[in-house]
Amino acid sequence: MVDLQKTIPSYITDKGNIVRLIFFTAAFALVFINIYSPFGVETWYNVTPLQLFFYSSLVILTGVLVVVASRVLMYQISKARTLLLWQYLLWILAEIIFMALFYTLYESVILHEKRGILELAKVSIQNTALIILLPYSVLWLYFSWKENKDKLEALIQGDAPYDATKMVAFHDEKGILRLSLKAENLIYIEAADNYVNIHYYNKGKVSKFMLRNSLKRLEEMFASSEMVRCHRSYMVNFGKVKIIRKDKDGLRLELDVPNAQDLPVSKSYVESVMATFGKYCR
Known part of the structure; x- marks a missing residue:
């Protein structure tokens, strides 16, 4: 059973890893929108593949600004207090909701989507969850693997950070x-x-x-x-x-x-x- 009261690993709020997360999420979202075509992309008539890539880039990068603002805020807060796992999971949920709200308004106001706002919000949350959770999960596994790899190399090289006799x-x-x-x-x-x-x-x-x-x-x-x-x-x-x-x-x-x-x-x-x-x- 997962202990939701434990603190999140420090690599989650590491400045370099935050930058990697933002760029990887933006790249994944760009590929996702061009392949899966969510958020009303199919209504963009008479555009070439190159134009579609350009317009989708603007849409995705605007939405990813939510992640940028969120992670900068998380970094500042993490310097003052320790974040627990349940707080981090709620934080990710808030990111999904805010980004989904942006895409819902985009489809409703800009694209004049005829579906109801609640249906748009539901679909946007589903698509945004994929955009957020997949790259987050991949990077969490990568950061964890890299940290364990670095610790193992330190032990093999005899550079373990703590020894009561050293x-x-x-x-x-x-x-x-x-x-x-x-x-x-x-x-x-x-x-x-x-x-x-x-x-x-x-x-x-x-x-x-x-x-x-x-x-x-x-x-x-x-x-x-x-x-x-x-x-x-x-x-x-x-x-x-x-x-x-x-x-x-x-x-x-x-x-x-x-x-x-x-x-x-x-x-x-x-x-x-x-x-x-x-x-x-x-």
């Missing part, structure tokens, strides 16, 4: 190495707008290093490690967690590090935190 390398968003430290000295990572603060144990005290990167990217880097996301603003080295306590405001993590602050556990991450806690209790 150094952890932190790169900024441009891929430039900014900090390396022993994994056992890493305490927690805190989000700070377009930066993260890396809190680590150094010479008997807690030190902090500011890095231009996102917590979501680092979460992917530390997948299947002791570094666990416990809050939209925090990741914690679970090896440093001493006590999990429940307050009136929810769960909090006490760390086995002098002068380190307690970290909150938000509701969306309780399950993963408790699952990690269960592993330590075995």
